Amino acid sequence: MLVKNNYDIILALLISGFVTSFLTKTLKKPCHAIPGRLGLPLVGETFSFLSATNSTKGCYDFVRHRRQMYGKWFKTRLFGKVHVFIPSVTGAKTVLTNEFQLFNKGYVKSMADAVGKNSLLCVPVESHKRIRRLLSGPFSMDSLSEFVQKFDKMLSARFKKLADDGKSFVVLDFNMKIAFDAMCDMLMSITDESLLKKINKDCTAISNAMLSFPVMIPGTRYYKGIKARESLMKVFEELITSRRSGKETREDFLQSMLDRDSFPDDEKLDDSEIMDNMLTLIIAGQTTTAAAIMWSVKFLDDNKDVQNKLREEQLSIRRNKPTGALLCLEDLNKMSYGLMVVKETLRMSNVLLWFPRVALDDCKIEDFEIKKGWHVDIDATHIHYDPELYKDPLQFNPSRFDEPQKAYSYIPFGLGPRTCLGINMAKVTMLVFLHRLTSGYKWTVDDQDLSLEKQSHIPRLKSGVPITLTVIKDDS
Numbered sequence: 001m002l003v004k005n006n007y008d009i010i011l012a013l014l015i016s017g018f019v020t021s022f023l024t025k026t027l028k029k030p031c032h033a034i035p036g037r038l039g040l041p042l043v044g045e046t047f048s049f050l051s052a053t054n055s056t057k058g059c060y061d062f063v064r065h066r067r068q069m070y071g072k073w074f075k076t077r078l079f080g081k082v083h084v085f086i087p088s089v090t091g092a093k094t095v096l097t098n099e100f101q102l103f104n105k106g107y108v109k110s111m112a113d114a115v116g117k118n119s120l121l122c123v124p125v126e127s128h129k130r131i132r133r134l135l136s137g138p139f140s141m142d143s144l145s146e147f148v149q150k151f152d153k154m155l156s157a158r159f160k161k162l163a164d165d166g167k168s169f170v171v172l173d174f175n176m177k178i179a180f181d182a183m184c185d186m187l188m189s190i191t192d193e194s195l196l197k198k199i200n201k202d203c204t205a206i207s208n209a210m211l212s213f214p215v216m217i218p219g220t221r222y223y224k225g226i227k228a229r230e231s232l233m234k235v236f237e238e239l240i241t242s243r244r245s246g247k248e249t250r251e252d253f254l255q256s257m258l259d260r261d262s263f264p265d266d267e268k269l270d271d272s273e274i275m276d277n278m279l280t281l282i283i284a285g286q287t288t289t290a291a292a293i294m295w296s297v298k299f300l301d302d303n304k305d306v307q308n309k310l311r312e313e314q315l316s317i318r319r320n321k322p323t324g325a326l327l328c329l330e331d332l333n334k335m336s337y338g339l340m341v342v343k344e345t346l347r348m349s350n351v352l353l354w355f356p357r358v359a360l361d362d363c364k365i366e367d368f369e370i371k372k373g374w375h376v377d378i379d380a381t382h383i384h385y386d387p388e389l390y391k392d393p394l395q396f397n398p399s400r401f402d403e404p405q406k407a408y409s410y411i412p413f414g415l416g417p418r419t420c421l422g423i424n425m426a427k428v429t430m431l432v433f434l435h436r437l438t439s440g441y442k443w444t445v446d447d448q449d450l451s452l453e454k455q456s457h458i459p460r461l462k463s464g465v466p467i468t469l470t471v472i473k474d475d476s
């Protein structure tokens, strides 16, 4: 009887309980847990990562493999830290628009010790703004006109010699050397071959120490890098002293920094800031540009229709100039197809596979919960190969850049306050190279092996792409 009398109430209570529980579950739905395997606290999946890095498939194979298991979003633990790979445009935008506020580059002791605590890669936000502003001037497009001419002259002479010799040469090695020489000339007017050799050796040792275990034990990569840094800083110090003494004056990056000596503190860099950042610029610019150019040669060889179209554009530019004249910025502005080839090369080669950051607080990206201290890696490679953003993403098709790109979907140089400082320099270097190569020569690739170089975080073919040049007889 009692039950019967309260039937309505019981039913109402049941329904309201059900509705409340349903609403709690759906509206206050906890964030999606990110799938993935964290493994043991310190080790996690570090060995699988190292094994991929050590294979000829390259370290991105680690990421590819986990995507197959877990889907687009996944987490893992590497070197004791939780890493989330961010696969989407929304994710990239969230991280890059909150640079320094919600995310920052993770502090790596070995990196700061190697490139220096005043490097753009390591300084805190306030110094970053000032240093970046002061470094940017010489890397603006207008300031690069002299660089274009010097690089063109250097490149034309070296190509001519190689073609005259008729021997095979490795595109990657060739570009590692010429990118380095051109950078040292532009930064400090150093052209002496023995000094260049010494600086190159030091920079390589320093670069190898950037991601090493920071213990000063002779023989280790870290030890060698720190010793190389000490020696290189002495060279830079002597150079600065000599410039200040007025013994020599040059028009280069270093001089433009020293010309600010009498400026207020926030309008100049101190000596250690200048030295750490000259080193940073060399290290950040050399391997990236050389790898990108190596891929452009490979992609053009695999896609002869693109190569022919590019050659047509470049020959028409060459024919409109007096014989032997060097390229200038105006010529580069006419290379609209050339620029699309550069862009497509960078989309497909993903010289920097992902951009690492650390979350400074708990937050949510899309529906996924990110904890303070987790590493988030903006997976530029996945974004650049997303078929929803790029039709037939495996096809080398420069003309796709006839259409404008969706914001945050094309990020080979990053975006936001940490966008590549050398973006203009990289583009003009690639354009000059492609012009001289395609308008002056045909080439054969002498090794078609597709294995990647082991232990490299920048994807590069193990062969480095050896080629032999043949001069084009252009009678038109």
Ligand code: HEM
Pocket (backbone or CB within 6 Å): 120, 121, 132, 280, 281, 282, 284, 285, 286, 288, 289, 292, 346, 351, 352, 355, 356, 411, 412, 413, 414, 415, 417, 418, 419, 420, 421, 422, 423, 425, 426
């Ligand atoms: C094709 C060649 C290049 C590519 C693909 C490239 C790519 C990138 C990317 C993706 C970033 C941002 C990384 C991040 O957000 O974590 C970056 C930063 C940087 N790049 Fe490049 N880069 C290239 C060439 C150069 C050159 C030639 C220079 C120097 C002249 C240079 C100097 C720098 C510097 C100094 C930074 C740090 C900027 C900062 O933290 O404010 N890069 N680069």
